[in-house]
Amino acid sequence: MEAEAEAGAPPPNLPLPPAFIDFLKDNGINPSIYASASASSLPRYIRLKPGTTTSETQIAEIESELGCELERVDWLPGFFAAPPHIHIAGSVSYKRGKIYGMDVASGAAVMALDVSPGDHVLDLCAAPGAKLCMLLDLLGSSGSLTGVDVARHRLAACRTMLLKYGLGDRCRLFVADGTSFSLLPLREEVDTKTSNKSGWFFLKLPGATNIKECMDVLKEWSPKRSWKERKSARRSTNGTGPELVRAMAQMELLYYGRHSGMVGHSKRDLFITRGDSEASVSGYDRVLVDAECTHDGSFKHIQKFEHWGWDTLQRRVLYAERSDSLTHLQLNLLTNGFRLLNVGGSLVYSTCSLTVAQNEDVVKQFLSRNPAAELVEIEVAKNWPCRSGLIPKTLRFDPLTSQTSGLFIAKITKISQTLEV
Numbered sequence: 001m002e003a004e005a006e007a008g009a010p011p012p013n014l015p016l017p018p019a020f021i022d023f024l025k026d027n028g029i030n031p032s033i034y035a036s037a038s039a040s041s042l043p044r045y046i047r048l049k050p051g052t053t054t055s056e057t058q059i060a061e062i063e064s065e066l067g068c069e070l071e072r073v074d075w076l077p078g079f080f081a082a083p084p085h086i087h088i089a090g091s092v093s094y095k096r097g098k099i100y101g102m103d104v105a106s107g108a109a110v111m112a113l114d115v116s117p118g119d120h121v122l123d124l125c126a127a128p129g130a131k132l133c134m135l136l137d138l139l140g141s142s143g144s145l146t147g148v149d150v151a152r153h154r155l156a157a158c159r160t161m162l163l164k165y166g167l168g169d170r171c172r173l174f175v176a177d178g179t180s181f182s183l184l185p186l187r188e189e190v191d192t193k194t195s196n197k198s199g200w201f202f203l204k205l206p207g208a209t210n211i212k213e214c215m216d217v218l219k220e221w222s223p224k225r226s227w228k229e230r231k232s233a234r235r236s237t238n239g240t241g242p243e244l245v246r247a248m249a250q251m252e253l254l255y256y257g258r259h260s261g262m263v264g265h266s267k268r269d270l271f272i273t274r275g276d277s278e279a280s281v282s283g284y285d286r287v288l289v290d291a292e293c294t295h296d297g298s299f300k301h302i303q304k305f306e307h308w309g310w311d312t313l314q315r316r317v318l319y320a321e322r323s324d325s326l327t328h329l330q331l332n333l334l335t336n337g338f339r340l341l342n343v344g345g346s347l348v349y350s351t352c353s354l355t356v357a358q359n360e361d362v363v364k365q366f367l368s369r370n371p372a373a374e375l376v377e378i379e380v381a382k383n384w385p386c387r388s389g390l391i392p393k394t395l396r397f398d399p400l401t402s403q404t405s406g407l408f409i410a411k412i413t414k415i416s417q418t419l420e421v
């Protein structure tokens, strides 16, 4: 890991508005970082879909299609750097689902989680889904992945990605608030060969033959049900506490795959919630909290405001109330993700903000309230071109140090089922 970049470097070559420069300075961020990360210097990163042959011939084919040379990222398998100006979305390889456009720092956050086949994984801020797809690629053909996001349209884009890359089999997607989401993974799998609810997907995928059963499961979760259906659903929740009924009404299932734990279960079956003292109810082995943030470390995102108008940045990103409520949101997402984590499991908290308030401060506050949480070293990071965060064991990627987008990563484990203080 490299030492922290020195302050006092040249001024940014983007016409950053004074309010943004003030925001950066208030947060101790040197605006020069935006100079080094100008569009002409930061590589465009590509991740190859595993299973795609990585022979030199295949790489050469992609190179000739993109019209550039790809440089293998030696510290993160499967990633390649392309020149900054390359647009991959129009390429055949991209359209056919052979490559992903994904910053290598985002890949690092996923690798830090150390997912193994068979794990039950929760991605609490999942959309639009670059990290979720990588998690599924690592999971392979066992375990499950639950993706949650509060923004329906963004999660719909995530579903499109799942289908494009053929990754939906073990995944389910919920439109829900990650600060209160409570569904646990279902570990015992329904035998999809003998069950009469055999192997249904939300969207009809190759191999599916009974679309009606699929639609029945989804209807149960849809907020747009007829009065009659809502009445009968209310009847079926009689005897259920009001909090649970509210929780059941508040989320929508947007997608599920054959081995996602949804097949053969009614909505009610899935509301086995974990009370704080119920350690015996199994939660998730891995949790990713890639929290909503000001995105100030994502150079490409900030650059878009040149077209959208800098006043939009000021209005949407920088006003103080948003910053305050964001750190609350981040803390609540982290706390709920940790609540759903198994003892011995791992959680990664990441943001693409470079501010201390949204990163180290959130983690510090969380640790002070959760004696069962322990910050752990990210073992795989030994050769990563990043620097330490202000708290030891946390990591920071930034354009100057890493030639990547900005990203903060902290890894936390649960050492016991102790309650929050």
Ligand SMILES: C[S@@+](CC[C@H](N)C(=O)[O-])C[C@H]1O[C@@H](n2cnc3c(N)ncnc32)[C@H](O)[C@@H]1O
Residues within 6 Å of the ligand: 106, 124, 125, 126, 127, 128, 129, 130, 131, 132, 148, 149, 150, 151, 154, 176, 177, 178, 179, 290, 291, 292, 293, 329
């Ligand atoms: C940084 S983005 C996540 C990017 C995503 N992990 C990926 O790799 O593509 C943060 C996401 O958090 C979502 N979000 C904001 N508030 C949320 C909440 N209360 N619960 C769940 N998701 C939330 C936003 O809609 C947004 O999609």
